[in-house]
Amino acid sequence: MFETLSERLNGVLNKLTRRGALSEDDVAAAMREVRVALLEADVALPVVKEFVDKVKERAIGAEVLQSVSPGQQVIKIVHDNLVEMLGGSLAPEQTALMLQVTPPAIIMMAGLQGSGKTTTSAKLGKRLQEKDKKKVLLASLDVRRPAAQEQLRVLGEQAEVSTLPVVQGQMPVAIAKRAAEAGRLGGYDVVILDTAGRVTVDEDMMQEAADVAAAVNPHEVILVADALTGQDAVNVADQFNKRLSLTGIALTRVDGDGRGGAALSMRAVTGCPIKLIGVGEKMDALEEFHAERIANRILDMGDVVSLVEKAAETIDQAKAEKIAKKMKKGTFDLEDLGDQLVQMRKLGGMSGVLGMLPGVGKMKKQLDSANMDDKVLVHQAAIISSMTPKERHNPKLFNASRKKRVAKGAGVSVQEVNRLLKMHRQMADMMKKIGKKGAKGLFGDMGDMGGDMGGGLPPGLEGGMPDLGPGGLPGLGGPGSGLPPGLPPGFPGVKKK
Numbered sequence: 001m002f003e004t005l006s007e008r009l010n011g012v013l014n015k016l017t018r019r020g021a022l023s024e025d026d027v028a029a030a031m032r033e034v035r036v037a038l039l040e041a042d043v044a045l046p047v048v049k050e051f052v053d054k055v056k057e058r059a060i061g062a063e064v065l066q067s068v069s070p071g072q073q074v075i076k077i078v079h080d081n082l083v084e085m086l087g088g089s090l091a092p093e094q095t096a097l098m099l100q101v102t103p104p105a106i107i108m109m110a111g112l113q114g115s116g117k118t119t120t121s122a123k124l125g126k127r128l129q130e131k132d133k134k135k136v137l138l139a140s141l142d143v144r145r146p147a148a149q150e151q152l153r154v155l156g157e158q159a160e161v162s163t164l165p166v167v168q169g170q171m172p173v174a175i176a177k178r179a180a181e182a183g184r185l186g187g188y189d190v191v192i193l194d195t196a197g198r199v200t201v202d203e204d205m206m207q208e209a210a211d212v213a214a215a216v217n218p219h220e221v222i223l224v225a226d227a228l229t230g231q232d233a234v235n236v237a238d239q240f241n242k243r244l245s246l247t248g249i250a251l252t253r254v255d256g257d258g259r260g261g262a263a264l265s266m267r268a269v270t271g272c273p274i275k276l277i278g279v280g281e282k283m284d285a286l287e288e289f290h291a292e293r294i295a296n297r298i299l300d301m302g303d304v305v306s307l308v309e310k311a312a313e314t315i316d317q318a319k320a321e322k323i324a325k326k327m328k329k330g331t332f333d334l335e336d337l338g339d340q341l342v343q344m345r346k347l348g349g350m351s352g353v354l355g356m357l358p359g360v361g362k363m364k365k366q367l368d369s370a371n372m373d374d375k376v377l378v379h380q381a382a383i384i385s386s387m388t389p390k391e392r393h394n395p396k397l398f399n400a401s402r403k404k405r406v407a408k409g410a411g412v413s414v415q416e417v418n419r420l421l422k423m424h425r426q427m428a429d430m431m432k433k434i435g436k437k438g439a440k441g442l443f444g445d446m447g448d449m450g451g452d453m454g455g456g457l458p459p460g461l462e463g464g465m466p467d468l469g470p471g472g473l474p475g476l477g478g479p480g481s482g483l484p485p486g487l488p489p490g491f492p493g494v495k496k497k
């Protein structure tokens, strides 16, 4: 699977690793080739465009790591964006089947004729029984094709999964209700409903599926789509999703799909996660879909990716240690503040940083309305870069005319410069205290931080910080903290209500 795409992508990116330095033009040229490779793999155009733009932006903005080559860094960025495109940022509960319900969990399979509904139903039944130790009942609602119900019975027998006995002449909604009832009475954990498909998307099929869904309220509505049909599979999924609100997609015939267009576009176009992939005709050829694993299959460069990860960790750790030393000595200057702002932007801006802390999700709106967006960080970084190195190391130099000059250079008002200087003063003071008292000192003193950006201390922080780990603040991002490395110490402008 994905061989064609994999070969192309690896070819383009391999060329990059052999180069010493990379210019913006080199990256742009490589991205043009990546773009062609993705389009040839039948990935949807808007998805390709977004992908290439994001990779370019991140590659050009990336901090240069010492121990790896720029090309290796680009590969890591491509890899991360592939994972993202495949739905890698989704929480496990969004990508796994919902089975933790009062039994039986009802799973409805929908899709076009020949997409693999019946096969996938039987495979899934077998998988749930063997791997998850669930007792499964299969039921065919396909009364359109004479042999359909018999087909499921035979597959069920092969897979050693029970099937609902066929009652001749019964209609789909009635069969669905009977299956749910049999599931309850028979002590089944899961009931899988295999519905009838049509050759193309049509109103009859949609109505029948909607009626079945209304009758039994399935916990999962899975669209089965044939990967070999590429963008058609994505369009079909989109149409079904608008009518049925799907909970997930089972992509079949991925074993024969060298290009991967359907798998790559599905999530971005439909907003619906791929939960299962069919990788063969045999009853055990069904896998859970893991974005990271699929990305690794496509981009066969796992060692490069982990190398870059390690290098990035080391750099962040070295920085954190440097800052920690400065904190202790009380020499945190504007240069360091500038570094911190860059780090924060890398981590997705202020709300990105705060969003990583527990209990902060709810605060996002407030943060946005308080103007704590990237624009503030961009302005602050601009102010600092308009200063001379001397000024950065010794903020006491700032008189009215220096402030005016810096404001002009950064394209901001003098007030904004004042605000930044005040923020730095407060941070430096605070850090001196931490240097003496350890991290706990910071959050006791958070209220003293002025900050003109408003906001409010996130609820998770009000009672002090979650376990900071040894080493004081830099430990925020350290092992065991659950936070990414390099989380900047101190959040400028965060003010307690």
Ligand SMILES: Nc1nc2c(ncn2[C@@H]2O[C@H](COP(=O)(O)OP(=O)(O)O)[C@@H](O)[C@H]2O)c(=O)[nH]1
Binding pocket: 111, 112, 113, 114, 115, 116, 117, 118, 119, 120, 197, 224, 251, 252, 253, 254, 255, 256, 277, 278, 279, 280, 281, 285
């Ligand atoms: N190679 C391969 N064939 C599959 C896969 N899933 C289903 N099939 C085949 O596709 C054909 C149609 O499947 P079926 O389940 O009857 O489709 P339905 O009409 O949607 O119920 C059968 O011959 C299956 O063996 C898969 O993941 N890989």
Ligand SMILES: [Mg+2]
Binding pocket: 117, 118, 119, 142, 148, 194
């Ligand atoms: Mg069928």
